Amino acid sequence: MSEKPDNWIVEADITTMQKAMEAGEIRAAELVALYVKRIEKFNKRINAVLEINPDALRIAQELDDERQRQGSRGPLHGIPILLKDNIDTGDRMHTSAGSLALAQSLAAEDAFIAAKLRESGAVLLGKVNMTEWANFMSGPMPSGYSSRGGQVLNPYGPGQFEVGGSSSGSGAAAAASFAAATIGTETSGSIVNPAHHNSLVGLKPTVGLLSRTGIIPISHSQDTPGPMSRTVTDAALMLGALTGVDARDPLSLASEGVCRPSDYITFLDAKSLQGARIGIPRWFYKGLSEEARLIAEKAIGTLREQGAVVIDPVSLPCEQAEWNYEVLRYEFKKDLNDYLSKLDASVPVHTLQEVIAFNSENAEKALVYGQNTLIWSDETSGTLTEEEYLHNLAAYQELTRARGIDHVLAEHQLDALLFPGDEGYDIAARAGYPLLNVPAGYTAEGPMGVMFSAGAFSEGKLLALGYAFEQATKYRRPPVL
Numbered sequence: 001m002s003e004k005p006d007n008w009i010v011e012a013d014i015t016t017m018q019k020a021m022e023a024g025e026i027r028a029a030e031l032v033a034l035y036v037k038r039i040e041k042f043n044k045r046i047n048a049v050l051e052i053n054p055d056a057l058r059i060a061q062e063l064d065d066e067r068q069r070q071g072s073r074g075p076l077h078g079i080p081i082l083l084k085d086n087i088d089t090g091d092r093m094h095t096s097a098g099s100l101a102l103a104q105s106l107a108a109e110d111a112f113i114a115a116k117l118r119e120s121g122a123v124l125l126g127k128v129n130m131t132e133w134a135n136f137m138s139g140p141m142p143s144g145y146s147s148r149g150g151q152v153l154n155p156y157g158p159g160q161f162e163v164g165g166s167s168s169g170s171g172a173a174a175a176a177s178f179a180a181a182t183i184g185t186e187t188s189g190s191i192v193n194p195a196h197h198n199s200l201v202g203l204k205p206t207v208g209l210l211s212r213t214g215i216i217p218i219s220h221s222q223d224t225p226g227p228m229s230r231t232v233t234d235a236a237l238m239l240g241a242l243t244g245v246d247a248r249d250p251l252s253l254a255s256e257g258v259c260r261p262s263d264y265i266t267f268l269d270a271k272s273l274q275g276a277r278i279g280i281p282r283w284f285y286k287g288l289s290e291e292a293r294l295i296a297e298k299a300i301g302t303l304r305e306q307g308a309v310v311i312d313p314v315s316l317p318c319e320q321a322e323w324n325y326e327v328l329r330y331e332f333k334k335d336l337n338d339y340l341s342k343l344d345a346s347v348p349v350h351t352l353q354e355v356i357a358f359n360s361e362n363a364e365k366a367l368v369y370g371q372n373t374l375i376w377s378d379e380t381s382g383t384l385t386e387e388e389y390l391h392n393l394a395a396y397q398e399l400t401r402a403r404g405i406d407h408v409l410a411e412h413q414l415d416a417l418l419f420p421g422d423e424g425y426d427i428a429a430r431a432g433y434p435l436l437n438v439p440a441g442y443t444a445e446g447p448m449g450v451m452f453s454a455g456a457f458s459e460g461k462l463l464a465l466g467y468a469f470e471q472a473t474k475y476r477r478p479p480v481l
Contacts, residue, residue: 004020004025004026004030004034006034006037006038008026008034009031009034009035009038009177009180010038010177010478011177011230011478012177012180013180013230013231013233013234014075014076014079014180014181014229014233014234014237014238015075015233015234015237017031017078017079017180018072018075018077018078018079021067021072021077021078022072027060027064027078028060028061028063028064028067028077028078028079028080028123029057029060029061029064031060031078031079031080031123031180032056032057032060032080032123032125033057035080035125035178035179036052036056036057036125038176038177038178039052039126039178042176042178042481043178045153045155045158045481046152046153046154046155046158046172046176046481047129047149047150047151047152047153047169048128048129048152048155048168048169048172048173048176048178049082049126049127049128049129049169049173049178050085050094050126050127050128050129050148050149050169051093051094051126051127052125052126053089053091053092053093053123053124053125053126053127054092054093055091055092056080056123056124056125056126059123059124060078060080060123063077063078063121063123064078066121072121073119073120073121074120074121074241075120075237075241076117076120076121076122076237076238076241077120077121077122078121078122078123079121079122079123079180079181080122080123080125080179080180081117081122081123081124081125081179081180081181081182081183081238082125082126082127082128082169082170082173082174082178082179082181082182082183083114083124083126083127083128083170083182083183084127084128084130084167084169084170084182084183084184084185084225085097085098085127085128085129085130085146085148085149085169086098086130086134086185086215086216087111087113087114087127087183087185087214087215087216087225088107088108088109088110088111088114088214088215088216089107089110089111089114089124089127090107090108090109090110090114091110091124092106093106093124093126093127094106094127095107095127095216096148097130097132097133097134097146097216098129098130098131098132098133098145098146098147098148098149099132099133099146099147099148099355099366100147100148100358100359100362100365100366101347101348101349101354101355101358101359101366102148102216102343102347102349103148104346104347105343105344105347106344107214108342108344109214110214111211111213111214111215112211112212112213112214112244112246112248112249112252113183113210113211113214113215113225113242114214116241116242116243116244117183117241117242120241122241125179126179128169128170128172128173128182129144129146129148129149129150129152129168129169130144130146130149130152130165130166130167130168130169130170131143131144131145131146131165131166131168131190132145132146132147132148133216133218133373133374134166134185134187134190134216134218135165135166135190136187136218136328136332136373136374136377137369137371137373137374138369138370138371138372138373138374139370139372139373140369140370141369141370142165142369143162143163143164143165143166143168143193143194144163144164144165144168144169144172145368145369147365147366147367147368149169152168152169152172153172154172154175154197154198154446155172155175155176155198155479155481156175156198156199156442156446156447156479157446160446161197161445161446161447162197162445162446163194163197163198164193164194164195164196164197164198164422165190165193165194166185166190166194167182167184167185167186167190167191167194167202167228168194169182170182170183170184170191170194170228171184171194171195171197171198171200171202171228172194172198174198174200174228174229174230175198175199175200175230175478175479176479176481177230177478180229180234181227181228181229181230181234181235181238182227182228182229183225183226183227183228183238183242184202184225184226184227184228185215185223185224185225185226186204186222186223186224186225186226186429187218187219187222187223187328187429188222188328188425188426188429188430189422189425189426189429191203191204191226191228191435191437192204192422192425192435192436192437192449192451193422193425194228195228195437195449196421196422196437196447196448196449196451197446197447198447199439199442199447199449199475199476199477199479200228200229200230200437200439200449200476201227201228201229201230201231201232201234201235201436201437201438201439201466201470202226202227202228202235202435202436202437202449203226203227203228203235203239203434203435203436203437203459203462203463204224204226204425204428204429204434204435204436205224205225205226205239205434205459206224206255206432206433206434206456206457206458206459207221207222207223207224207251207432208224208249208251208252208254208255208432209224209243209252209255209434209457209459210224210225210226210239210242210243210252211244211246211248211249211252212224212225212249212251212252213246213248213249213252216336216339217331217332217335217336217338217339218328218331218332218335218336219327219328219331219332219335220251220331220335221327221331221393221397221432222327222328222331222429222430222432223335225242226239227239227242230476231470231476232268232436232438232463232466232467232470233265233268233467235436235463236264236265236267236268236463236467237264237265239264239459239463240262240263240264240265243262255457264459264460264463266460267460267461267463267464267467268463268464268467269464269467269468270467270468270471270472271306271307271468272464272465272467272468273303273306273307273308273465273468273469273472274306274307274308275307275308275309276303276307276308276309276415276416276465277308277309277311277412277413277414277415278303278308278309278310278311278414278415278416278417278418278465279310279311279312279314279408279409279412279414279416279417279418280300280310280311280312280313280314280417280418281313281314281315281316281319281408281417281419281424282312282313282314282315283315283316283319283320284319284419284420284423284424285420285423287423288420288421288423289443289445291443291444291445292420292421292443292445292448293420295420295440295441295443295448296420296421296440296450298440298441299418299420299440299441299450299469299473300312300418302469302472302473303418303469305472306468306469306472311412311414314408314411314412314414314417315408316403316404316405316407316408316427317399317403317404317407317408318399318400318403318404318427319404319427321399323396323426323430324392326388326389326392327389327392327393327396327430329376329377329380330377330380330384330386330388330389331384331389332352332377333352333377333378333380333382334382334383334384336352336355337351337352337382340352340354340355352374352377352378352382353378355374356371356374356375356378359371359374396430397430397431397432399430400427400428400430400431400433401431401433404427404431405417405427405428405431405433405453405454405455406431406455409454409455414454415454415461415465416452416453416454416458416461416462416465417452417453417454418450418451418452418453419450419451419453420448420450420451421448421449421450421451422437422449422451423451424451424453425451428453431456432456433453433454433455433456433458434453434454434456434457434458434459434462435451435452435453435462436451436452436453436459436462436463436465436466437449437450437451438450438451438452438466438469438470439470439473439475439476440473440475441475442475450469452465452466452469
């Protein structure tokens with residue numbers, strides 16, 4: 001076995017690592033050691049990683065032994081992955097959503113997706129920081145801040161560039177090569193926004209494609225986990241490992257048989273843009289800075305150069321609608337209370353009301369930015385029977401689907417829409433539809449991406465288009481730490 005240099009893991013993709021392990025050039029235990037060493041050296045600059053799995057090295061060694069005895073489980077065998085701090089792991093790592101109230105909470109079992117990662121042979125390397133309560137705690141709270149973990153910084157410009165949220169640690173850690181890839185979660189923008197700011201591929205799947213069981217929630221109608229990586233190929237590999245029907249998640253059951261390929265790699269073709277019909281929703285390009293506008297126009301030019309049929313402009317009937325967040329407000333209390341009620345008796349909070357009280361009692365540390373959003377949500381009944389909730393849920397799903405994304409796709413026979421930066425994510429979030437962010441360049445304000453959007457369960461198509469764009473441009477470059 002040859003000794004790999006410490007910087008070998010910088011920007012290394014999953015396929016490269018897997019080939020090296022298969023060739024006997026490196027072991028999973030060495031990968032874990034290299035990542036831990038890198039985290040110890042650079043994490044203090046960006047504050048992305050909250051804790052390292054104390055069992056990661058042992059698990060990696062066991063997977064190395066298994067590979068020698070009976071071969072590899074697949075493309076993620078021995079690959080170190082970091083998880084957002086709202087994803088349960090039934091081990092010695094904590095799951096807190098960045099809250100001091102849950103700082104010592106140990107989950108009784110793995111979240112469904114954490115279990116799927118373990119089954120695939122991935123090494124759960126650690127937990128990453130996030131915007132507290134997934135940015136549903138306080139209006140003034142900046143992206144990337146939590147009472148437990150402090151402020152995550154963008155590795156491309158610590159303290160200078162926006163890091164994005166709420167999967168801030170997932171984004172910063174993946175960008176800084178602290179793991180092969182990371183897992184984030186999104187309710188509205190929380191994967192694609194930090195992916196945009198950290199020059200990453202971020203995939204927000206269709207709601208229900210991936211189980212939410214064992215994830216600290218905001219909204220059962222919008223929440224979804226998803227992969228964040230440095231390449232489209234790695235995102236496809238991760239997505240394939242995470243899928244699976246979960247009897248405890250009703251939306252996961254509803255998606256059974258609707259397009260759940262086990263291997264999304266089969267969609268990846270560098271010629272996928274040839275003949276693809278891509279719509280440009282110009283309403284979402286209006287507010288761009290001149291620098292961002294030029295990058296967006298260059299991306300559109302790349303689509304044409306690669307043989308896409310660009311329909312410019314297109315419009316969504318709902319694009320000028322007045323939006324509110326009442327659905328999230330009502331669902332947060334009900335869904336969070338359901339999660340908290342199942343925690344061990346040693347945890348100091350088991351309801352949203354108790355979280356608010358705990359924060360008030362520990363205000364100096366827990367309420368640096370207040371908790372007005374928590375209080376706002378707690379004013380609801382927690383039963384999801386209010387007319388205001390039911391009306392908004394139905395109205396916004398109708399607006400964003402039949403009078404939004406579905407409408408414009410059908411009107412112009414489109415394969416996808418192209419949004420600049422992270423514009424437009426809220427419409428896809430309310431519809432429950434997928435988004436794929438791919439790096440598109442760099443501005444004076446930091447990295448910038450573009451987003452491909454389409455209808456429900458179109459992940460394969462979006463990955464194909466994103467892969468063709470990535471291969472034609474290869475914009476991503478690592479941050480200098």
